[in-house]
Amino acid sequence: MSAGKILVVDDDPQIRRVMKATLVGKGYEVIVARTGEEALEMLPREMPNLVLLDMNMPGIGGLETCREIGAGSDIPVIILSVRNTEKDKVAALDAGADDYVTKPFGIEELLARIRAALRRSPSSPEGGPHAFRSEDLEIDFDARRVKAAGREVRLTPKEFELLRYLVAHAGKPVTHRELLQAVWGPDYGDEPEYLRVFINQVRKKIEVNPARPQYIVTEPWVGYRFVAP
Secondary structure: OOOOEEEEEOOOHHHHHHHHHHHHHOOOEEEEEOOHHHHHHHHHHHOOOEEEEEOOOOOOHHHHHHHHHHHHOOOOEEEEEOOOOHHHHHHHHHOOOOEEEEOOOOHHHHHHHHHHHHOOOOOOOOOOOOEEEOOOEEEEOOOOEEEEOOEEEOOOHHHHHHHHHHHHOOOOOEEHHHHHHHHOOOOOOOOHHHHHHHHHHHHHHHOOOOOOOOOEEEEOOOEEEEOOO
């Protein structure tokens, strides 16, 4: 039984071969694409569980491909890149990536990141809240539906799990490390830029004024807190 289907998108044929051989050896089904355009064409037909996407490719490139994937599906994307600056990581996360892995990487690190990205519901619905309702925000955690100011908004799986965890701990400051490990997995904790990007994205979708949030407030030097009016 396959551990999941992974689409590897990279313009380097040697990297595609090595990645495919390695991941197949670990029990994954692997399909490959040479360009972003080819990957987008394959997605509706192949329906992979995860996309490993090189950031620097000819054609539309990794970031635009990532945006296109996110616009039409909830498939998690891990960006692979030789660049290691915070600016590049933030750009990738802003484009909709779930994670960012810098080349060269160890295969065990990559496998851990893949497992974390495929773990769709890290915070258990059974033990968490089932719903939240206020004057301008409605969240149905069981149906995974969110309404803000009367209109339905679409959250990515990671954004939804982030919101679920904060609501489950409403009124209490949640540290960066706790939030990262609850939503991304135990191998995380030192990636505060991930939270900044994802919190900003959630605020844009649920807050009346994202610049002055009333629900998800920042606890300086600590983390974030969900405030129930």
